Amino acid sequence: MEQQKSVEPIYQFKVKDITGSDFNLADLKGKKVLIVNTASKCGLTPQFEQLEALYQKYKNQNLVIIGFPTNDFMSQDPGTNEEIAEFCKLNYGVTFPMMSKIVVKGDNKEPLFEYLTTKAQNGLDDYEVEWNFQKFLINEDGKLAKVISPRTLPNDQEIINWIEGK
Template identity: 45%
Template sequence: MTQTIYTFGAENFKNETVDFAKYQGKTLLIVNTASACGFTPQYAGLEALYQQYKDQDFEVLAFPCNQFGKQEKGNNTEIKQFCDLNFNISFELFSKIEVNGENTHPLYQHLKSEAPGILGSKGIKWNFTKFLVNNQGEVIKRYSPTTKPADIAADIAALL
């Protein structure tokens, strides 16, 4: 049996453990984020997608990461305050993690192996790399940081 996303868990921004089994039956968009990136305005697009599809069992999961240009310097509370103040996000924000290297979060090890990037590369190249997961917990597709959230809407709708 293939491993699904539901075998993982992570800490939210309050440092509470979230068991991904709670997302069973939901379509997910998982994103590594940063507050001081050129792509940071994508938070608004992610919130728009969440608002559009949340009533159809869709969730956005945001994972702040400071590995690209040191663009996420804040602690969890500061990151949450930034997101609330600037984008009023209502989707799930997790604790800051690493997505590459020896301290890669297990969730991201799974995402990268299930949906490699261009030419089969496993590494995350930059902030706001997105992974679409179907309601069976299977990783369907990886999107580059330059892919705007609105451009993923048709793929999300097709899975709902």
């Protein structure tokens, strides 16, 4: 029987931040990472406030939150990267890293999200990005630990326990 090779961590990926600069996920080695696909005009958009509060509380305790704007769900983030950045900062005071707008489903899916949603790559399970604000929890080894529903708030006890290692 062929032995399954070990799962590669997320450190293989480079993405573009919201200003178009390279953002190398290898720079996050040893940190817990919460990856979330975001939208500025969604009923769940107020989650930005809780994501920022989480980031402020835990950023010095090894947590990084990375937002990936997407227009994949009912065109709820039609703006440019500049407009999205301005919206997030003005309305929610977002200081955690925001990336350039990407596709999270279908044929043109961002390679990172292909990894996050494909069991053969992430070693955990196959997932669909259900809606805006789905959360992917990455452990300190760069591997997918858990996927959290878009409707689960960022300050949910399940997420806090994971961050705190409980």
